[in-house]
Amino acid sequence: MARGVSxxxxxxxxGYGNTLRGDDGIGVAAAEEIRAGNPDVDVITCHQLAPELxxxxxxxxxxxxxxxxxxTAPGTIVAQRITSADLSHSSFTHHVDPATLLAxxxxxxxxxxxxxxxxxxIASTALGAPVSPLVAAAxxxxxxxxxxxxxxxx
Numbered sequence: 677m678a679r680g681v682s683x684x685x686x687x688x689x690x691g692y693g694n695t696l697r698g699d700d701g702i703g704v705a706a707a708e709e710i711r712a713g714n715p716d717v718d719v720i721t722c723h724q725l726a727p728e729l730x731x732x733x734x735x736x737x738x739x740x741x742x743x744x745x746x747x748t749a750p751g752t753i754v755a756q757r758i759t760s761a762d763l764s765h766s767s768f769t770h771h772v773d774p775a776t777l778l779a780x781x782x783x784x785x786x787x788x789x790x791x792x793x794x795x796x797x798i799a800s801t802a803l804g805a806p807v808s809p810l811v812a813a814a815x816x817x818x819x820x821x822x823x824x825x826x827x828x829x830x
Contacts, residue, residue: 684735685718685732685735685736685737686716686717686736686737686738687716687717687718687736687737687738687739687740687826688717688718688719688720688732688733688735688736688738688739688740688789689707689710689711689717689718689719689720689739689740689742689822690707690719690720690721690722690725690729690733690739690740690741690742691703691704691705691706691707691708691710691719691720691721691722691741691742691743692704692721692722692723692724692725692741692742692743693723693743693744694723694801696803696804697801697802697803697805698798698799698800698801698802698803698805698806698807698808699744699750699796699798699799699800699801699805699807699808699811700744700798700801701744701807702742702743702744702796702798702807702811702814702815702818703721703741703742703743703744703796704721704722705807705815706742706794706796706815706818706819706822707719707720707721707742708721709815709819710819710822713819714823714826717826718732718736720732725741725772725773725774725777726772727772727777727780729777730777730780730781730784730785731781731784731785733777733778733780733781733787733789733791734781734782734784734785734786734787734789735785735787736787736789737789737790737829738789738790738791738792738825738826738829739774739778739789739790739791739792740791740792740793740794740822740825740826741758741774741791741792741793741794742793742794742795742818742822743793743794743795743796744795744796744797744798744801744811745795745796745797745798746797746798746801747797748795748796748797749797750797750798750799750808750810750811751796751797751799751810751811751813751814752796752797752814753794753795753796753797753814753817753818753821754794754795754796754797755792755793755794755821755825756792756793756794756795757790757791757792758774758775758778758791758792758793759775759778759791760775760778760779760782760788761773761775761776761778761779762779763776763779763780763783774791774793778791790829792825792829794818794821794822794825796811796814796818797811798811799811
């Protein structure tokens with residue numbers, strides 16, 4: 677893709693987490709629900725964020741990352757605007773965060789989308805467990821907040 681932005685993707689949702697570990701899969705579950713209910717939104721689901729996501733991110737006007745969080749109370753939804761990371765002190769590994777992906781999208785592909793991270797506090801990451809009732813109950817509100825972001829920012 678040539679440098680410069682030509683928004684080929686108005687909205688990109690990236691839901692990530694381990695679907696085999698209970699509540700950690702809430703980001704993937706939310707993204708799948710959005711995919712089913714909104715055909716105008718591009719959705720990527722993955723186990724973890726990787727540098728390869730920088731290219732599709734660079735093509736979007738709005739990117740919403742959706743993940744689980746052990747740092748907040750179970751079922752609590754937190755929205756955080758994301759800005760590009762400073763790559764000058766970065767070392768790449770097999771895992772990157774949303775801010776680093778934004779920086780890569782800009783540096784490598786010339787894209788600079790608005791970006792948000794939506795997290796849901798989790799109760800359990802037990803292997804093979806389903807999403808807990810408290811976290812599953814937060815899914816409709818999470819979808820409503822994501823829809824609001826899409827309506828407001830896309």
